[in-house]
Amino acid sequence: MHETRPKELGDYRVLNLVGTGGMARVYRCRHKTTGQIVAIKVLDISADVNILPLFEREIRAMSQLRHPYIVPLQGYYLSPQLAYLVMPYFESTVADRLRMRLYSPREAAQALTHLAHALDYAHSLGYIHCDLKPSNLMLDSQERLYLSDFGLAKSIGKRSNDQVAFGTPPYMAPELADGAPADIRTDVYALGVLLCEMLSGHRPFEAERATDYFYLHRRALPPAPSQLNKVPPALDDVVLSALSKSPSERPQSAGELARLFQAAVAKLSEAEQRWNPPHCERPLIVLQPVQSSSGVLRELNVQSTQMRRPEPLSKRAAEETTVPERAKRGTQLLTALLLVALLALAALIVLLILR
Ligand SMILES: Nc1ncnc2c1ncn2[C@@H]1O[C@H](COP(=O)(O)OP(=O)(O)O)[C@@H](O)[C@H]1O
Ligand SMILES: [Mg+2]
Secondary structure (H helix, E strand, C coil): CCCCCCCCCCCHHHHEEEEEEEEEEEEEEECCCCEEEEEEECCCHHHHHHHHHHHHHHHHHHHHHHCEEECCHHHHHEECEEEEEEEEEEEEHHHHHHHHHHCCCCHHHHHHHHHHHHHHHHHCCCEECCCCCHHHECCCCCCCHHHHHHHCCECCCCCCCCCCCCCCCCCCCCCHCCCCCCCCHHHHHHHHHHHHHHHHHHCCCCCCCHHHHHHHHEEECCCCHHHHCCHHHHHHHHHHHCCCCCCCCCCCCHHHHHHHHHHHHHCCCCCHHHHHCCCCCCCCCCCCCCCCCCCCCCCCCCCCCCCCCCCCCCCCHHHHHHHHHHHHHHHHHHHHHHHHHHHHHHHHHHHHHHC
């Protein structure tokens, strides 16, 4: 998307671009009369006409969800040429905060409790968020957390009519890759990924392609936060329970996960509760396959590429992954052959010298 920044939007003067997401740009704006600063999310209609219904869904969800920890809708405009929604402006997000400093167990428990309040409420009204990730969690000046971006929200129990599965691959529960409908436990899985990232600075799985993420979510046992950074091992079980492959083995609501996590944090020493681990490189971990799988796991856990955009789950994408995989394996074979040849040459030279 190249930037063509509008000068004004309705009663607002556009000040600057804040960020660009999968289907929209977000601008910081000032009301011409009141001077109020807001964030306006402008849909990139030219990119794909099919996103207008998604945007309408986001507007509907935002106007129905009224909760102290959910970003409220302040206004909107919808036409075939231009569509935007107005919301309060936030200085930062959990993604910004994570770049600066990781969460101590106590801070993570507090943030999760806030988030669980908002999610339990949305779930009680039949909304599954389906896109929980750091850039969708706004922070105010006191670092209180607000849930935003219901653009991909689904209704509980309804199989989506979308031809493509949307979401952000590092946070997508395994059942979504199987085409199962999202439910409360789908959001609980994403909370597990989020919690792991807030505590350790790393998500359980890193891969280059969306299809690789789907494979890892379904087939690989997630590493514990304490394997990824200096996180108290006593917190591992709760985080891993949220990351269970089977939805029935996860905590059954966001609130239940928050209570379990809070209880685990309360058992830590005061110093452990308050300690923020420093950022660290992602350690190389050989992922283990889940028991029911073949026992063979392609090694996909060594990359650290970020995948932020919603990606279509298409057959073509699945096919695309096989070609570079084959190319990689070919290069590895060639390197091994070269090494053997070099060793043989070295042995020959030693033999000649000895004679
Ligand atoms: N209300 C807001 N106040 C300030 N920044 C926001 C607000 N809403 C979204 N943003 C920022 O705009 C960026 C783009 O948002 P979005 O289109 O939702 O994409 P994504 O969540 O996929 O990054 C986000 O990364 C976020 O940092
Ligand atoms: Mg967003």
